[in-house]
Amino acid sequence: MKKIKLPFTESEILDLKSGEGLLLSGVIYTARDAAHKRMLEDLERGNPLPFQLEDSVIYYVGPTPAKPGEAIGSAGPTTSQRMDRYAMVLMELGAKISIGKGDRSLEFREKLKECRGLYLSAIGGAGALISQSIKTCELIAYPELGPEAVYRLEVEDFPAIVAYDLWGGDIFASGRLLYRK
Amino acid sequence: MRKIDLETITENIREMILEAACVLEENVWEKIREAIKKEESPLGRNVLEKINENAELAKIKNMPLCQDTGMAIVFLEIGSEVIFQGDLEEAVNEGVRRAYAQGYLRKSVVRHPLERTNTGDNTPAVLHTKIVPGDKIKISLATKGAGSENVSFVKILSPGEGEDGIKKTVLEAVLSAGGKPCPPLVIGVGIGGTLEKAALLAKEALLRDIEDEAEHPLDRKLEKELLEAINKTGIGPMGFGGIVSALAVKVNSYPCHIASLPVAVNFQCHAARHRSRVI
Numbered sequence: 001m002k003k004i005k006l007p008f009t010e011s012e013i014l015d016l017k018s019g020e021g022l023l024l025s026g027v028i029y030t031a032r033d034a035a036h037k038r039m040l041e042d043l044e045r046g047n048p049l050p051f052q053l054e055d056s057v058i059y060y061v062g063p064t065p066a067k068p069g070e071a072i073g074s075a076g077p078t079t080s081q082r083m084d085r086y087a088m089v090l091m092e093l094g095a096k097i098s099i100g101k102g103d104r105s106l107e108f109r110e111k112l113k114e115c116r117g118l119y120l121s122a123i124g125g126a127g128a129l130i131s132q133s134i135k136t137c138e139l140i141a142y143p144e145l146g147p148e149a150v151y152r153l154e155v156e157d158f159p160a161i162v163a164y165d166l167w168g169g170d171i172f173a174s175g176r177l178l179y180r181k
Numbered sequence: 182m183r184k185i186d187l188e189t190i191t192e193n194i195r196e197m198i199l200e201a202a203c204v205l206e207e208n209v210w211e212k213i214r215e216a217i218k219k220e221e222s223p224l225g226r227n228v229l230e231k232i233n234e235n236a237e238l239a240k241i242k243n244m245p246l247c248q249d250t251g252m253a254i255v256f257l258e259i260g261s262e263v264i265f266q267g268d269l270e271e272a273v274n275e276g277v278r279r280a281y282a283q284g285y286l287r288k289s290v291v292r293h294p295l296e297r298t299n300t301g302d303n304t305p306a307v308l309h310t311k312i313v314p315g316d317k318i319k320i321s322l323a324t325k326g327a328g329s330e331n332v333s334f335v336k337i338l339s340p341g342e343g344e345d346g347i348k349k350t351v352l353e354a355v356l357s358a359g360g361k362p363c364p365p366l367v368i369g370v371g372i373g374g375t376l377e378k379a380a381l382l383a384k385e386a387l388l389r390d391i392e393d394e395a396e397h398p399l400d401r402k403l404e405k406e407l408l409e410a411i412n413k414t415g416i417g418p419m420g421f422g423g424i425v426s427a428l429a430v431k432v433n434s435y436p437c438h439i440a441s442l443p444v445a446v447n448f449q450c451h452a453a454r455h456r457s458r459v460i
Contacts, residue, residue: 019224019421034297062287062289063248063287064248064250064285066285067244067285073244073248073287074248075248076247076248076249079328081361101360101361101363102362103420121360123228123232124328124360124363124419125232125235125363125452126234126235126247127245127248128242128246129231131244132238147248147289159231161421172360172421175415175417175422176359176414176420177422179225179423179424
């Protein structure tokens with residue numbers, strides 16, 4: 001497992017290969033379907049966005065509510081492909097690293113290559129375990145969206161796998177090919 | 182006649198949801214442990230180990246296994262000798278409301294599919310009732326996440342497509358879903374009936390014990406052959422590649438019209454959250 005201190009540096013992005021395990025530390029932002037829709041609406045209206053897109057890492061998650069004394073509830077990734085239509089726009093504005101689960105559309109992958117970004121996958125359904133690496137969780141935008149609001153997370157050794165790298169590496173395709181019988 | 186207080190139903194549903202959210206079904210858990218030994222891919226094995234660790238942590242900390250604590254799907258088999266007074270659907274929804282509030286579970290239900298305001302208490306449940314002989318009520322429920330539900334579907338084949346058509350339909354669906362529904366999966370397949378009956382059969386198939394086998398020999402054969410074929414796709418845990426793509430395939434069937442062969446595929450992620458009780 002490779003330790004990464006966020007934000008990613010240009011050379012880290014260049015070096016990483018699909019299938020590699022990472023432990024991320026630093027700040028990431030949550031957004032899923034409804035928050036993405038709102039961010040695009042805000043962009044259209046010229047409103048400021050909840051966080052700076054440049055160098056950001058967006059985590060597709062809608063956590064369970066935190067119990068008293070806990071930073072956050074269960075917080076595993078949601079299916080990324082639903083975010084592709086929005087991510088195409090956000091990537092152009094600098095949000096070129098996302099964390100979710102599952103493979104993504106061809107269009108998204110083309111855009112990811114063009115923007116020189118990475119797509120990481122966390123382990124779906126491991127929300128309790130992943131929550132242990134989230135140290136703080138602060139609601140920063142769209143509170144009315146409840147679990148779909150935007151939260152700023154401080155993470156320490158947050159586990160993720162490089163799914164798509166800069167060189168066309170795709171763990172879903174290469175993994176499947178290797179074990180197909 | 183046996184009188185059952187609706188509060189009893191509410192409280193049972195509350196307890197069952199709370200337990201399902203945080204404690205992985207023992208038989209599914211055992212399949213995960215077996216899968217760790219079976220899996221050939223190191224990355225796949227690592228994923229399975231994390232899934233196992235997650236289940237342990239969730240149980241100890243009484244924390245949801247997955248942040249998608251689902252929409253509550255409730256099946257009630259009500260004995261014809263049972264009487265109750267009041268609003269059964271509301272009693273079920275009250276159980277859901279209490280569980281999702283008390284358990285710090287995520288409220289994931291929106292009031293209208295297009296307007297999309299969160300109902301705030303995870304109600305309503307999807308309720309299926311059936312009147313059966315006897316004086317008991319069997320409650321079965323699933324709190325099913327959307328990742329696996331979103332890749333599920335019903336398709337009506339022609340009778341001539343037969344067993345091969347069903348296999349092709351299921352396999353294509355599994356391949357196209359890849360890592361999205363959180364493999365290793367349990368695949369519920371409903372064959373026969375009508376459009377809605379096939380979907381229901383597939384969902385009911387997921388409520389069966391992961392270890393059991395279908396009663397009909399043709400369904401049993403399909404279960405076995407489909408499981409083998411799915412585990413040859415190479416999809417593996419979370420779609421990262423491997424030989425454990427599914428833990429089980431469950432086929433439920435029903436008579437159907439001479440002209441049709443409905444097939445429904447309902448995906449279940451590895452965080453299988455089902456509970457069943459007889460009161």
